[in-house]
Amino acid sequence: MSFINVIDRRGEHRALEAVEGWRLMEILRDYRVGIEGVCGGACDCATCHVVIDEAWAGKLVPPRDDELDKLDELPLIEKTSRLSCQIIWSDELDGLTLTLPQEF
Numbered sequence: 001m002s003f004i005n006v007i008d009r010r011g012e013h014r015a016l017e018a019v020e021g022w023r024l025m026e027i028l029r030d031y032r033v034g035i036e037g038v039c040g041g042a043c044d045c046a047t048c049h050v051v052i053d054e055a056w057a058g059k060l061v062p063p064r065d066d067e068l069d070k071l072d073e074l075p076l077i078e079k080t081s082r083l084s085c086q087i088i089w090s091d092e093l094d095g096l097t098l099t100l101p102q103e104f
């Protein structure tokens, strides 16, 4: 069992139980925290944008070029911004903290 620490758009903290092997986007979407995942994980919509806590960002598999290209289309990103559909959850990520960015 592992958990994701989510800081939502109101600044409230939630600990969500995560399922190994699922996309991070799928977990966040199913908890209805405000992540849509419109394209279903095809790296084509950026509605799964999250900002990873700096302490965790380097522990993730680096983004591919198509993820970086899609992030570049957003009006505002942080240096640790990721598309959560491109991150496969592993129990090794237990305790990862992320923030949901404000919507535009």
Ligand code: FES
Pocket (backbone or CB within 6 Å): 025, 036, 037, 038, 039, 040, 041, 042, 043, 044, 045, 046, 047, 048, 070, 083, 084, 085, 086
């Ligand atoms: S769900 Fe569409 S880019 Fe992630």
